[in-house]
Amino acid sequence: MELIRQLHDTFKPLAKVILFCDGKILYDHAAKTYTFDIKNLDSLDAYSPYLCIGHDKELSEDFYVINVEATANVFGIFMDPNSVEFTDIRTVLSFVAADDFHLLSRATILNKWKSANAYCSSCGEKAVFNPVEGAPDCKCSAPPAYPVISPCIITLIHDKNRLLLGRSKFFPANMFSTLAGFIEAGENAEEALHREVMEEVNVKVSNIQYFGSQSWPFPSQLMLGYFCKYESGDIILNDEELEEARWFDVDKLPTIPPDTSISGQLIRSYISDHLKP
Numbered sequence: 716m717e718l719i720r721q722l723h724d725t726f727k728p729l730a731k732v733i734l735f736c737d738g739k740i741l742y743d744h745a746a747k748t749y750t751f752d753i754k755n756l757d758s759l760d761a762y763s764p765y766l767c768i769g770h771d772k773e774l775s776e777d778f779y780v781i782n783v784e785a786t787a788n789v790f791g792i793f794m795d796p797n798s799v800e801f802t803d804i805r806t807v808l809s810f811v812a813a814d815d816f817h818l819l820s821r822a823t824i825l826n827k828w829k830s831a832n833a834y835c836s837s838c839g840e841k842a843v844f845n846p847v848e849g850a851p852d853c854k855c856s857a858p859p860a861y862p863v864i865s866p867c868i869i870t871l872i873h874d875k876n877r878l879l880l881g882r883s884k885f886f887p888a889n890m891f892s893t894l895a896g897f898i899e900a901g902e903n904a905e906e907a908l909h910r911e912v913m914e915e916v917n918v919k920v921s922n923i924q925y926f927g928s929q930s931w932p933f934p935s936q937l938m939l940g941y942f943c944k945y946e947s948g949d950i951i952l953n954d955e956e957l958e959e960a961r962w963f964d965v966d967k968l969p970t971i972p973p974d975t976s977i978s979g980q981l982i983r984s985y986i987s988d989h990l991k992p
């Protein structure tokens with residue numbers, strides 16, 4: 716997938732459209748997809764120019780993101796209203812394939828970015844899309860409003876056969892996950908990891924090992940995943956972020972995040988790779 720950010724006055728012939736409304740995404744439960752052929756949708760003329768976010772060279776498909784009004788009727792006459800509905804984005808992210816996860820995250824971030832940058836943040840004038848920069852721009856001296864990505868650390872704290880996991884009050888019942896937090900201005904990722912772990916659960920860690928990264932669109936993070944080893948300290952919840960944090964034996968884990976999320980991948984990877992004899 717070639718990543719692009721352009722406004723098009725009309726759809727390209729093989730347009731695939733990703734539709735958002737009130738913070739939800741249109742999803743077809745029967746076809747298991749969140750991208751819709753333009754020919755199957757009702758007219759979207761009122762939303763031109765359209766934001767194009769990617770191009771699939773093999774299939775010659777262009778992917779568009781549109782935020783529609785709650786009152787709009789976007790369903791074409793052949794769409795089945797029993798299987799197609801606006802659905803919670805986190806729910807869809809929890810079961811899509813890895814390639815779909817990337818595109819869905821990008822679409823979610825850029826949909827919010829387009830809405831938030833209709834006007835210049837410096838002088839308040841209506842922004843004009845700059846096709847060279849691929850971003851809303853203004854005649855004043857403010858730079859183009861490029862999408863902003865916020866780096867975060869996410870880490871699995873391990874101590875041989877046990878894992879330290881926490882849960883926020885927003886999680887489903889009995890779900891626990893790895894710890895995460897935003898990187899502060901001036902910090903590197905390792906410093907942020909030590910600070911966040913101390914702030915959230917009051918323990919010291921060592922032996923930080925990079926695992927991988929993942930885009931996360933709530934609102935626009937880049938999660939940098941690490942393993943780290945427990946060193947010392949008893950669990951004390953030092954800030955308001957977690958409702959509960961506990962050690963779990965790897966044989967008696969609670970509900971953990973799905974494999975589509977980097978938190979789920981960290982936990983499963985540790986169990987499968989790090990416990991081999």
Ligand SMILES: [Zn+2]
Nearest residue numbers: 835838853855
């Ligand atoms: Zn301006």
